Amino acid sequence: MTIPIQILTGNQQNFSRRTYREWLLLTSRIVVSRRYMFPGRRRKIHHHGNSRTTHQIKSHLLIQTHQSQHQTRKCPEKLTSISAGPGGQSSQTTRGYLSGCVSGEGVEVTYVSSESELFEQLVSVVRRHDPDILLGYDVTMMSWGYLIDRAAVLNSNLTNQISRTPHQPDQKPNVDRADSGSRTRPKSSSGGVQIPGRIVVSVWRLLRKELALTSYSFESTFFQVMHQRIPMFPFQTLTQWYENGTLAKRAEVVDYYMLRCHGNYQMLEKLNVIGRTSEFARLYGIEFENVLTRGSQYRVESMLLRLAKPANYIATSPSIQQRARMAALECLPLILEPESKFYSDPVLLLDFQSLYPSIVIGYNYCYTTCLGRLRNLVLHGNFTFGTTTLKFKAHVLKKVKDKVTISPNGVVFVDPTVRRGVMPRMLEEILSTRIMVKGSMKKHAADKALNRMLDARQMGLKLIANVTYGYTAASFSGRMPCVEVADSIVGKARETLERAIKLISATREWRARVVYGATDSVFVLLKGASKEEAFRIGREICDRVTADNPKPIKLKFEKVYYPCILQTKNRYCGYMYETPDQTEPVYDAKGIETVRRDTCPAVAKVLEKSLSLLFSTFDLSQVKSYVQRQLTKLLDGHVSLQDHILAKEYRGRGKYRPSACVPALELARRGVATDPRAEPRPGERVPYVVVYGHPGQPLIQLVRPPLEVAKDPTLRLNGVYYITKQVLPALDRALSLLGVDVYQWYRDLPRVIRAPLPAIQETGDRKLKVKTCSSNARLFTFVYLQGTLGQYFATVHCPICNELTNEGLCSSCRGNPQLVATVLSRQIHDIESAHHSVTMLCHSCTRTPDPSIPHQCVSLDCPVLYRRLHTHHTLQTLPNLTRLLDHTTLSKSP
DNA sequence: GCCCGGACCTAC
DNA sequence: TTAGGTAGGTCCGGGC
Structure with missing residues (x-):
């Protein structure tokens, strides 16, 4: 039986089925010269015809540049004429090897006589290898973006020359982009640099989404990913080495950049970015590049419409006005106010597995199964529904009136027996495929490569399942939002969670009490229970709650905290056990300073160590002495500067209110004053530390870049600030729940001279500084000439x-x-x-x-x-x- | 001193 | 010319 429910109307962006084939076509032609990527291995490369020894490898990227600027960051300066990698065949060029490089074997170097010739060589390298993907760490300001800008200064259009669809060679270069500066380039995964026919990947932007780090400098991300330290030299130093240094010094410069070029590739390989992106493209049926550049709506839509089309549905395409007029969301997820305290008994953490997608499947919630609000059904004529309107004939309603479910907020959906929704079908396939993929991962655990691919696939499935709700609720930017559906999902989730809580509290035998819960999780306190009992009861609760709900809604046993601290909503920590036979607990925290990036590492370390001490010994005196030791060190300045670096994201100059007082913005302004290209990239994290200043000086004036403090011995870390504004508040939020006053611990410290401020006296023409500082509680006076x-x-x-x-x-x-x-x-x-x-x-x-x-x-x-x-x-x-x-x-x- | 909004980051 | 959502906590500065 088909009901004429006409809700998906209008036209929609056409997602071509061709895309996947195109994508395959792309990847199959990718050829990588090993020699280029691993300069150490001497493999002969013949550049003519088919005889070249190249390797087709699974991942596919080839040419990349890193920072090609030696001189300065001001404006594109002349490039020094060096090009590492296989050289061209041009007779004017000379070729040779620089020895003493990373590999010890040397890199083939092409020497050219002019800068424009250098660009010709670069173009020929790109064309010869014809790569699909161009990598660069920071593609906008350095790397390809820099090269393009520089080429434009030389009146040459590099973008055109290295694109796959070059225009006429004599076409005028786009001069605009050179002086309009990279600032105007849009924010995208390619940093705004676009080369037709090739995918430009800004590794930094990619990793920003991939990893949550406090710093995204190349050295920092490289260390986090590859666990290997690499140096960073200023451009001036490199220029000096290259221009005035020995051959060995020159080789070092080449090496330095080769390491970076290779490093970009290594990181992507280690994180399986290309493999995963390919998997996602295949899974969602969208192009490779769109996985990186487009948002989640695009992915959802791609999958949804593939199912909708065969079923003869057309998606609505509401106008901005229609979207704006849509009714507001009403239902809120349930977030309980936690009983904030220290729990010395086991606390269970249970959560519903993919709750929102499960609800969609379990209750058949979909655009195509929704009859609108119950109160509207009694009316005749059109009534609003999502961004459009809906209308039913009375006889249709009569037919299905016994085969409907009504959501908690009064929206009616038909049963699957009447019509199976598109969204439930899609999500069901996704979830069942994911379970299947996970199963085969276990089966093929030995095959690392296969496992990586399967893991990427299951991750992609999980991601898409989770954002499908977001698609229906995207009232601000959505392409096809629908309040009725979105509200029903949230409402049902809330009801499900409430029902579970009621069931847990009502079952006497468990002697359980729910102390916290949010959206899809419950925290259950089991007073007096042992760890083993906790696991047993936890499993019982999960089974009972799961049985109480339609398939596939499932309450899952997550972990046991024993002991733990619940601070506020979204903030808790504890010693975690995941299996009953686990003997050594693992420290686990959510939302508190140990996992946040807006505090410095020192805070995280002190807090985590204190909590671990507390959880393992239950002895506050040990915590106290530990904390006091750390505070003393901080006051004495015997701490690492690196542990006190704070880093906040910089949004871009125009994205702040004029009066905004933000360290990142302040430092960016100071930096720009000396070098216009030194402005941080939007999204970059700007590091800073807080130093001592005059009493009453606003905090913003005490903010310094870490390097400045490292170099200037007169600047000292503001121990008092770090203690009173960073360390102690964080500790207090956790330990005040045990009745401890950490500020008193601080006041109890042996009196030493605190917070010495350097007083400057002018003596003749040289600055003499008098500084006092405490060391081992003794007071010394240091008089020294600055510097x-x-x-x-x-x-x-x-x-x-x-x-x-x-x-x-x-x-x-x-x-x-x-x-x-x-x-x-x-x-x-x-x-x-x-x-x-x-x-x-x-x-x-x-x-x-x-x-x-x-x-x-x-x-x-x-x-x-x-x-x-x-x-x-x-x-x-x-x-x-x-x-x-x-x-x-x-x-x-x- | 209190309150509010902006900025930032996180949990779900 | 680009975009899943909401709730929540904390710090800081400005206005009253």
Whole structure:
């Protein structure tokens, strides 16, 4: 029986079935030269005809550039004429090898005589390999974007030349884009750089979606993904090395960029991005590029319409006005107010598995099965429905009146016996396929490659299932929203959760109490139960609740917290057990500072350690002493700068209110003042630290880029700020629930001179700074000339006993030359060995063995950077110490 | 000192 | 010319 329910009308964007075939066509032609990607392996490449030795490999990307700017970031400057990789056949070019590269074997280098020739070579490389995908870490400002801008300055249209559909070669380049600057480029996965026929991927933008990190610098993401530290050198240094350095230095520059080019590829490979994207494209039936560039509505629509078309449905295509006029959503998901406290008994975490999709399937909720609101059915004529209207004949209603379900908010849907909805069918297929895929993953656990592909597939299925609800509820930007359907899903979910809670509370034998729940999860406290009992009861509850609901709605046993802290809605943490036989619990947290990116690592570390101590020992005194130790360290400045870096996302200059007072914006403004191209990319995370300033100075003025603080010894981390505004509030939110006042712990600390502020005195033409700081609760006064921290050791303090003196050694120590000799030798030895170990560490990363050159790597993640800077300062005291030692031994010998 | 809105980030 | 949703917590600055 077919009911003439006419709800999907109008025209719709045409999703072609051709897309997948096109995509296959694309990927099948992808050829990768191993030689190019792995410069170390010497494979001969013949560039003519079919004889070239190339490898067809599964993943498919080829040419990429990283930062091609050596000089400055201001505006596209002249490029130094180097092109790494296989060179061209042109007779004017010379070719050679640079040895001493990453591989030790060398990279083939083509030398050209002019910059325009360099571009010709680049174009020929691209054309020869004809890649589908062009990679770059930051495609907009550097890499391809930079090359395009630079080429435009030389009056050449690079985009056209490397595209797959080049226009006439004499066509005028698009001069606009060069000076309009990259700022105007839209935000997309290609960073706005578009090359017809090829997919341009901005690796940074891709990874931003992929991983939640506090920093998205190349070095940082590379470390997070590949677990390998790599250095970062400023452009000036690289330029210097390249232009004035030895051949080995030049090779290092080439190496540096090769590592980055290769690194981009390595990261994508490790994360299986290309494989996964291909899987998604296949799964959703959309093009490869659209997986990266389009949103979730596009995916849902692609799948939905494939099912709708054979069933003879046409989707509505409401206008903006129609969408705006649609009734507002009424139903809210259920979020209980948690009983905030520390729970020393087991707490079960149960949640409904894919609740929204399950409801759609279980109750047959769909655009095509909806009869509208119950109250409208008694009326005659059109009534509003979603973005359009709906009308029924009385006899139709009479026929189905016993075969309907009514959602909690009073919307009527017909049973599957009358008509199976498109959305339920789609989701059912998705969920059952996912279960199947998961099953075959288990079956083929040994086959790593297959497993990766299957995992990508099941992930894609899960994603699409979860966003299908969003599609119906997208009232702001939706292409086909429908309040009735969306509200019914949320309403039913709410009702389902409420019913489950009621059932749990009503069943006496479990002696369970629901202490928190949100949308699709319940937290059940089992007072006095053991861990094993908790698992048993948890399973019983899940079975009972599942049986109480239509298929495929299922309450799933997630984990047991024992013990745990519920702070507020969306914020909790605990020691987690996932199986009954698990003996060692795992710390698990949601929403609190240990998992948030808006606090610094130090806060996360202190909080996590404190909570772990509390959960494992139940002993607050241990927590207290730990916290106090950390606070003391912070006050004394004996902490790592890196742990105190805060990083916030920068939205772009125009995206803030004029009066907005945001560190990221402030630092961006300061940066732009010196270098217009130094503005952070929209979406980039801007790191900063807070330093000491004058009393009453607004916080925003105490914000500094970390490197500035690392280089300037007069700037000190604002320990008081970090303690009172970062560490203690976070601790307080967790521990106040146990009746602890962490601020009192802070006040209980032994009194030391806190928060010394550098006072500046003008003495003649040189700035003399007087700084006080506390160390081991003793107060020292350091007087030093700005910039040479090392001097005060020799001039102000006795290096043996630390007493104030201006004669090198204090009078009492001078009377004991043996002690002086011993202590000084020891100190010299310590400094030297510390310096040596730091140098070795540095060498292993940057391969710069020369300790005499100052540390060049400016990567914020560099573990050596701050230590090296520090030892560099102390190294300056060496001559003084040596002189003192010489003097002592000389005066002793006669 | 209180309240509010903006900014940011997270859970579901 | 591009977009799934809502709820929630915290910090900060400005207005009263």
